[in-house]
Amino acid sequence: MICNKKHRYLKEYDKLPDAQDNQYGDRHICAGCAYEEGLRDGLAGNTPQRDLSHLPFSQAGTVRHKDAKAAYDAGYAEGRKRSS
Numbered sequence: 001m002i003c004n005k006k007h008r009y010l011k012e013y014d015k016l017p018d019a020q021d022n023q024y025g026d027r028h029i030c031a032g033c034a035y036e037e038g039l040r041d042g043l044a045g046n047t048p049q050r051d052l053s054h055l056p057f058s059q060a061g062t063v064r065h066k067d068a069k070a071a072y073d074a075g076y077a078e079g080r081k082r083s084s
């Protein structure tokens with residue numbers, strides 16, 4: 001699955017670290033989708049996810065080669081902030 005969304009409207013992505021291989025193997029996962037997933041979980045008060053492998057791969061754009069886990073965590077933190 002390849003992400004076809006445009007996530008470029010989110011400036012937060014520019015601040016995210018670049019992707020590196022890690023134990024979750026999520027290097028190619030779309031950081032934009034990861035951010036949105038984290039935001040959703042944060043708003044809903046869900047337990048943060050560790051496994052992001054169900055998310056689509058990134059194709060291009062600002063979020064390319066960004067760390068999906070860092071993106072998820074950033075989205076999650078934002079979600080918690082908004083819901084409090």
Ligand SMILES: [Zn+2]
Nearest residue numbers: 003030032033
């Ligand atoms: Zn995406």
